[in-house]
Amino acid sequence: MADIADVSGYVLQMAEAARRNGPLTLQPLMKDKGVEPLQARAIELVVDGIAAEDVERILRTEIEAQQARSRHGAAVLRRASEVAPAMGLIGTLVGLVQMLGNLQDPSAIGPAMAISLLTTFYGALVGNMALAPLAGKLERNTDAQAIVDTLFMLGAISIARQENPRRLEMMMNTVLPPELRLNHYD
Template identity: 65%
Template sequence: MTAADTRSGNRRAEAVPGRGGLPRLPGGGKRLDLATLLGLGAALLMILAALVLGGSPGAFLDLPSMLIVLGGSLAVTMASFSLRDMRAAGRCLARATVAPSEEVREVAHGVLALADFARKNGPLALQPLVGPARSQPVLARAIELIVDGLPAEDAEAILRTEIDANLARARAGAAVLRRAAEVAPAMGLIGTLVGLVQMLGHLDDPGKIGPAMAVALLTTFYGAVLGSMVLSPLAAKVERNAENEALVDGLYMLAAGSVARQENPRRLEILINTVLPRS
C-alpha cells in the first residue's frame, strides 16, 4: 500500500463521513460469499445431472441409508466434542457462506483514516464511534481502550487476547466440521456392510441380489458426498474466514497501539504494510 493509496483511502473515508463529520468506520459489512455458494451448488448440480442422465435418479434415494450416514455422523461427532463445541460449529457454519463486504486493503485505508483523525482531533474525539462499532467487537474494544487512555502495551495485550480467543473458537468449530467430514465416509462404509449382510440373507433369490447390492452401496455414496463435497469445503472456508477476520482485527490492534503512543500515521502505514498479504 503506497503513500498515494493511503491518501486515496483517506479521501474516501472523508468523502463518506459518519455522524458529525466523523470518519467512516472500516469493515463491518457482510455479503454473500458467491464462491462458496456457486462451488457447492455446481458440485451438487453436476452429481444430480449425472443421476438424471443415467435414467434412474429415483434409485439413488434410500431413507435408511440417509439415516445411517446423517444420524451416525452427527452422533459420532457429538461423542467427540462437547455441546459447546457443537453450538460453536453451528454458528461457524452459518457464517461460512458470508464474507466481508470490504477487502482487507480497504479496511486498512479506513484504519489509517481513523488514526489520522485521532492524531488531529485527539483520542477522545473517537468516543462517538464506540456505539456504531458494536457490530465489530474488536474494533469497538480498541476504540474504548484508546478513549480510556490505556497504555499502548496494555491495549495491545487485551486486544491480542481477544483476537486469539475468537480465532480459537472458530478453529474449534472448524475442527467439528472436519471430524464430521472424516466420520461420514466411515458411516457410509458401515451402512454398506449392513446392506451386504442383509443381501446375503437373500441368496436364495437371485433376483433380489442386484437391487440389494445397489442399495448397500448407496450409503458409501452418501458418505462420500457429505464428507468430501459438503463438510470438508465448509470446514476449510470457516478456517479461512477466521484467519481473515483475525488479520482485520490485528489491524485494529496495531492502530490502537499506534494511537495510544501518539505516533505519526505514516509509521502505522509502514507497519500495516508488513502484515498485509501481497496483492
C-alpha cells in the same frame, strides 16, 4: 467480515483523525452498528485512556481466543469430513448383511444392494463435497479475520501511543499481503 483493503485504509483514517482531534473523536464509532466487535473494543480501550501495552495485551488475547474457537470448529468439520466416507462404508456393510440375509428372496436383493451402494455414495459426497469445503472456508475466513483484527489492534496501539500515522502505515504493511500494502504517504 470486512474487506482487508478497506479496513487498512479505514484504520489509517481513524489514526489521522485521532492525531488531529484527539482519541475522543473516535467515541461515536463505538455505537455504530457496522463496527466489528474487536474494532469497537479497540476504540473503547483507546477512548478510556488505557495504556498502549495493556491495549495490545487485551486485544491480542481476544484475537487469539477467537482464532482458537474458529480453528476448533474447522477441526471438527475436517474430522467429520474424514469420518463420513467410513460411515458410508458401514452403511454398505449393513446393506450387504441385509442382502445376504435375504438370498432366498430374489426381490429383496436389489433394494439391499441399492442401500449398500447409496450409503457409500452419500458418505463420500457428504465428506468431500460438503464438510471438507466448509472446513477449508472456515479456515480461510479465520485467517482473513485475523488480519483484519490485527489491523484494528495495530491502529488502537498506535493511537494510544499517539504515534504518527506514517509509522502505523509501516506497521500495517508488515501484516498486509504484498498486493494490499498501503502507500498512502509515499
